[in-house]
Amino acid sequence: MREGPVNTPALLRAVPVTASPSADMEIVTRCRRGDTQSWRTLYDRFAPVVYRFLSAFGVPMEDREDACQEVFVAVYRSLGRFRGEARLSTWIYRIAARHASRTARRRRVRGLLSTLLVREPPPPPAPDPSERSERLQVLDELISKLSPKKKLVLVLFEIEGVPIEEVAKIAGCPENTAWSRLHYARAELTAMARKRVR
Amino acid sequence: MNRRSWPGTSDSDPADEFLRRALDDAALRGPDDVTLRRGWAAVAEPVKTPRTRTWAWFAGGVATTAALVLIGGLWVWPRAVATFALVSPGRPAPAQVEVALGTRRLTLEGGVEAQLGSSSVMRIEDGAPRIEKGEVRFSVPHRPPRHPFIVRADDYSVVVVGTKFGVAVDGRAVGVDVNEGVVEVRRTSDQRRLARLSPGEAWRSGEVSVETSAAPPPASPAPPLPISAVSSPAAAPARLAAPIHGHARAARAAARTLALTTPGEGAGGGRASGTAATTIANDGASAAARAALSGGDTMKALQIYRALALKTGPVAENAAYEVGKVLNEKMDQPEGAVAAWRRYRLDYPDGILRAEADVSIIETLVRAGSADEALGEANDFLRRRPDSERRAEIARLAGDLYRARGDCRRAIAAYQIVLGASRPRDIVEVANFHRAACLVRLGDAAGADAVRAYLRAYPSGRFRSEAAALVVDGAHAADGRARAQ
Numbered sequence: 001m002r003e004g005p006v007n008t009p010a011l012l013r014a015v016p017v018t019a020s021p022s023a024d025m026e027i028v029t030r031c032r033r034g035d036t037q038s039w040r041t042l043y044d045r046f047a048p049v050v051y052r053f054l055s056a057f058g059v060p061m062e063d064r065e066d067a068c069q070e071v072f073v074a075v076y077r078s079l080g081r082f083r084g085e086a087r088l089s090t091w092i093y094r095i096a097a098r099h100a101s102r103t104a105r106r107r108r109v110r111g112l113l114s115t116l117l118v119r120e121p122p123p124p125p126a127p128d129p130s131e132r133s134e135r136l137q138v139l140d141e142l143i144s145k146l147s148p149k150k151k152l153v154l155v156l157f158e159i160e161g162v163p164i165e166e167v168a169k170i171a172g173c174p175e176n177t178a179w180s181r182l183h184y185a186r187a188e189l190t191a192m193a194r195k196r197v198r
Numbered sequence: 199m200n201r202r203s204w205p206g207t208s209d210s211d212p213a214d215e216f217l218r219r220a221l222d223d224a225a226l227r228g229p230d231d232v233t234l235r236r237g238w239a240a241v242a243e244p245v246k247t248p249r250t251r252t253w254a255w256f257a258g259g260v261a262t263t264a265a266l267v268l269i270g271g272l273w274v275w276p277r278a279v280a281t282f283a284l285v286s287p288g289r290p291a292p293a294q295v296e297v298a299l300g301t302r303r304l305t306l307e308g309g310v311e312a313q314l315g316s317s318s319v320m321r322i323e324d325g326a327p328r329i330e331k332g333e334v335r336f337s338v339p340h341r342p343p344r345h346p347f348i349v350r351a352d353d354y355s356v357v358v359v360g361t362k363f364g365v366a367v368d369g370r371a372v373g374v375d376v377n378e379g380v381v382e383v384r385r386t387s388d389q390r391r392l393a394r395l396s397p398g399e400a401w402r403s404g405e406v407s408v409e410t411s412a413a414p415p416p417a418s419p420a421p422p423l424p425i426s427a428v429s430s431p432a433a434a435p436a437r438l439a440a441p442i443h444g445h446a447r448a449a450r451a452a453a454r455t456l457a458l459t460t461p462g463e464g465a466g467g468g469r470a471s472g473t474a475a476t477t478i479a480n481d482g483a484s485a486a487a488r489a490a491l492s493g494g495d496t497m498k499a500l501q502i503y504r505a506l507a508l509k510t511g512p513v514a515e516n517a518a519y520e521v522g523k524v525l526n527e528k529m530d531q532p533e534g535a536v537a538a539w540r541r542y543r544l545d546y547p548d549g550i551l552r553a554e555a556d557v558s559i560i561e562t563l564v565r566a567g568s569a570d571e572a573l574g575e576a577n578d579f580l581r582r583r584p585d586s587e588r589r590a591e592i593a594r595l596a597g598d599l600y601r602a603r604g605d606c607r608r609a610i611a612a613y614q615i616v617l618g619a620s621r622p623r624d625i626v627e628v629a630n631f632h633r634a635a636c637l638v639r640l641g642d643a644a645g646a647d648a649v650r651a652y653l654r655a656y657p658s659g660r661f662r663s664e665a666a667a668l669v670v671d672g673a674h675a676a677d678g679r680a681r682a683q
Contacts, residue, residue: 040238047237051229062492065233066485072241136227139220158204159224186204193205193213 024088032079042088043072049089049160050096056155057100058144060107067103071096086169093162093170097152104148142192150185153178158186235550239512240484310347311337315366326350333366338379339510340545350386354403357382363395375400380544397547484513487520496528512550518542519551522558532566557588560595573599580615590616590625597632606636627652631661638668 030038051068059067074095082091143151152171156162157178162170168178205214229237302314307325314320318332327334328350338347338358349356351365351372361379365372374383376395383393383401393401487502503524506517519542526535539555539562546552556579563572576596583589597612609632616629630652637645649668656662 036242040242043238043241044234047234048228051233052225052227055227056224065229065237065488068229068233069237069240072237076241135216135220136223139217139224158221161225189217190205190213193217197213197216 021084021087025082025084028079028082028084028088031076039076042075046075046089046092047072050092053093053096053155053160054100054103056140056143056159057097057151058140059100059103063103063107067099071099074099087166089162090166090169093156093160093166097170101148138196142189142196145192146185146188149173150181150188153181154185154189157182232551232554235554236516238550239516242512308341308347309339313337323350329365329367329372331367333364335362335364337362340508340514352403353386354392355384355386355389357384370403372403373400378547484517487517491524491528496524500524500529515542515546515549515551518545519549519555522555526558526562532562536562536566553583553586553588556583557592560592564595564599569599569602580612590629594625594629597629601632601636606640609633610636610640627656627659627661630655631659631665634665635668638671 027038027042031042047068050071051064054064054067054071055061071092075092078095082088086094143154146154149171153167156167156170157164164178164182165175167182168175171178171181173181205211205217304312304314306312306322306327312320312327313335315333315335318334319330320334321328321330326348334349336347336349336358338361341347341358347358349358349365351367351374352370354372354374356363356365356374358379358381361381362377363379363381364375364377366374374381374393374395376397376399378397381395382391383395384391395401483502483506487499487506490496490499490502500521503517503520507514507521509517519539522535522538522542525531525538536559539559542549542555543552549555556575560572560575560579563569563575573596576592576599579586579592580589580596586592593612593615597609597616600606600609600612613629613633613636616625617633630648634645634648634652637648639645646669649665652659653662653665653669659665
């Protein structure tokens with residue numbers, strides 16, 4: 001078990017896939033050279049992480065699979081720009097976060113267009129077995145009410161278990177700002193949960 | 199145990215308790231196996247060196263131009279030779295390719311690749327190849343239904359839908375062996391089917407039954423043929439008569455090369471080909487199929503998947519699997535679904551969804567009440583896939599099927615496999631209980647212990663009442679035996 005400061009998130013859950021920076025650089029270099037096996041290794045390591053992050057970030061189930069694939073296409077296209085200065089996981093989280101925001105924007109536009117054109121919304125897809133928990137549905141709903149910046153920090157720290165210095169890098173803000181966002185996100189989430197769970 | 203420092207550790211606040219549990223649930227959430235594999239199918243295309251810096255564009259442009267000039271030259275050169283042979287006055291154009299020494303690689307209509315071995319003669323008759331002499335290996339891309347590819351040799355026809363195989367003619371003797379897919383050998387005169395060959399099987403004329411011989415394994419690497427030996431598709435239809443000279447010793451090894459190095463064959467064992475752009479376009483079609491499914495337009499989704507399945511590459515492979523899924527889950531056609539998955543297995547014997555297809559077939563057969571067929575498939579799966587992650591699931595199904603037949607001994611053996619595999623907890627629980635119940639039913643002394651062990655391991659398990667009843671029954675039986683003694 002990992003020991004850590006007071007703000008260490010849950011320990012009984014998946015922690016981000018970590019590897020030494022040299023191992024990260026090695027796998028990226030091999031992918032750049034066209035080694036399909038390395039690309040497969042990278043996919044196997046990070047696909048569940050990306051999928052989980054997108055789920056927690058509020059990408060709806062019907063868009064999640066496509067969004068996950070788009071993230072990997074983007075990762076592949078950007079491999080040449082990975083310089084090994086950040087961890088590979090940090091870099092991939094950053095791409096995933098950008099995509100999740102873009103997907104949310106697209107969804108908003110789509111919703112707006114549907115309203116304007118008075119189109120029938122598509123029927124909801126069959127529930128995913130992993131989504132059966134009512135708790136998860138409520139949590140997703142509460143998290144979706146946070147601002148995007150607070151949501152990102154909360155999801156990365158509390159669900160993904162990313163250390164705060166990495167969270168700050170992914171969010172593109174100083175560490176203290178990340179702490180502050182986390183503090184407010186936690187407070188808002190607790191307040192919403194108190195109203196909801198009586 | 200929960201060591202989350204936030205929300206507060208007190209259980210008295212239901213909101214804190216709720217958040218703790220929900221955040222833990224969220225941290226454990228993940229895609230299922232099929233989603234992951236489908237994702238891989240969409241992004242698996244050959245990794246190309248990604249764009250890096252501006253100068254790389256310039257270098258890439260120069261390299262591309264040079265490559266185009268080279269490829270153009272190589273493409274035009276053999277075509278010019280062939281044209282000369284065709285139009286040369288007073289020189290009949292024999293519809294025949296003859297290789298004296300070395301090998302010749304041709305691309306025929308429909309993308310069929312033919313690798314002519316040393317001293318072989320192949321003639322094109324009515325658009326179909328006829329092997330006169332020697333050995334020719336073929337790689338046939340998937341063909342639409344009712345349009346099989348036919349190769350003739352002596353009085354035999356080899357009928358193919360999409361596969362890799364070889365035909366050899368030595369005097370009056372004809373031999374066929376298969377690397378991938380399935381081929382049928384028929385007598386040309388009456389179209390009677392003489393043999394149906396699966397990968398690894400071979401047939402020789404004059405033999406009654408199908409012989410299993412060592413066909414070359416499909417995955418061992420071999421150096422590709424030099425580009426100059428490969429004719430362009432335009433030059434292919436066989437009006438070429440130029441003998442090709444080369445190393446006779448290399449001929450056999452190179453003859454196998456065709457079967458081993460299909461262009462674009464990459465990770466995952468599927469028939470990957472094409473570019474990343476094609477994959478992304480195909481994936482657009484996959485997304486359209488998924489949208490049609492979630493919109494309730496099952497027929498449209500099925501059509502898209504069927505059309506995609508005719509192509510090649512991971513997306514086609516995925517679509518071939520999805521056809522069965524749609525038929526089974528959305529159209530309530532279990533027989534059609536099983537046929538579609540069996541077709542998938544034929545086309546992609548080592549495909550990345552192979553285990554999924556096997557499992558889907560078994561589960562569908564069980565639901566359709568075809569217990570015997572399901573057991574056959576399940577046993578086959580357990581025999582062939584000792585390391586599969588789905589092994590426990592299938593062994594449990596096999597155990598249940600044997601138990602339903604009253605064959606407790608085989609059921610116990612199957613449940614034993616479950617307990618020996620790495621497996622999900624709920625499957626282990628089922629196997630533990632049913633194994634114990636079977637032992638009790640057989641009157642095995644270990645039965646009572648096994649039931650107690652189940653109750654200890656799963657005090658609030660789903661079979662606890664049945665297990666408790668078994669313990670009571672066992673105790674009564676033991677009393678009865680003691681009194682009788």
